[in-house]
Amino acid sequence: MTYAEQSVERFLSEVASSRVAPSAGAATALTGALAAALCEMVCIHTSDPTTRLAAAHEALAEERQRLLALADEDGAAVDEVRTAFEASSDADNAQSALRTATEVPLRIAEAAGRVAEGAVVVAEEGTPNARIDAVVGASLARAAVSAAATIVRANLDFFDDEAFVRDARNRLEAAEADAADAVAAVTGG
DSSP states (O other): OOGGGSOHHHHHHHHTSSSSOSOHHHHHHHHHHHHHHHHHHHHHTOSSOOHHHHHHHHHHHHHHHHHHHHHHHHHHHHHHHHHHHHTTTOHHHHHHHHHHHHHHHHHHHHHHHHHHHHHHHHHHHSOGGGHHHHHHHHHHHHHHHHHHHHHHHHHHTTOOOHHHHHHHHHHHHHHHHHHHHHHHHHHTO
16 A cells, blocks of 8 residues: 555554654655645636646646655665665665665655745746645745755765765755745745
8 A cells, every 4th residue: 555545644653653664755755745735726726727827737746646656665765775774794785775765855855846846836826815825835845855855965974976975965955945946936035
């Protein structure tokens, strides 16, 4: 069963359990998906959407689905890391597992950043009665970017591959900047 198919209570209980996954990455991905859903709601409640708003709605729906899939990928990656480190005799396998567990939250940050950018269009062109939902969506997306970035940066300390580390840091900085700009645009600050 995917995390998306679980009840909210079941997912939260699993996070709060002794299990290794779901953990921070899955929770972050679901936060980004929730941000997208809030923005989608505004699009749906806008009676005469512009072409730009309709395109944003479609993109947000895609990002929500991507983030839901990434939540499951993160759970699998975390389990893979646990297994690899328990069998500590294979350092290459452990590095490979850790790389996956770093790439997944990096993709979560990027997807959540795109949600934040979409929230700007929704806040500008969606129904004014639900604008606050787009603002909250942008804020949640930014929080998801920040949380995913925290996970990635913690993992990067374990890599000797300077090119991988540099690329990951650059991608994170871009996602964080985009999300911060989006929140500033929708809040006027």
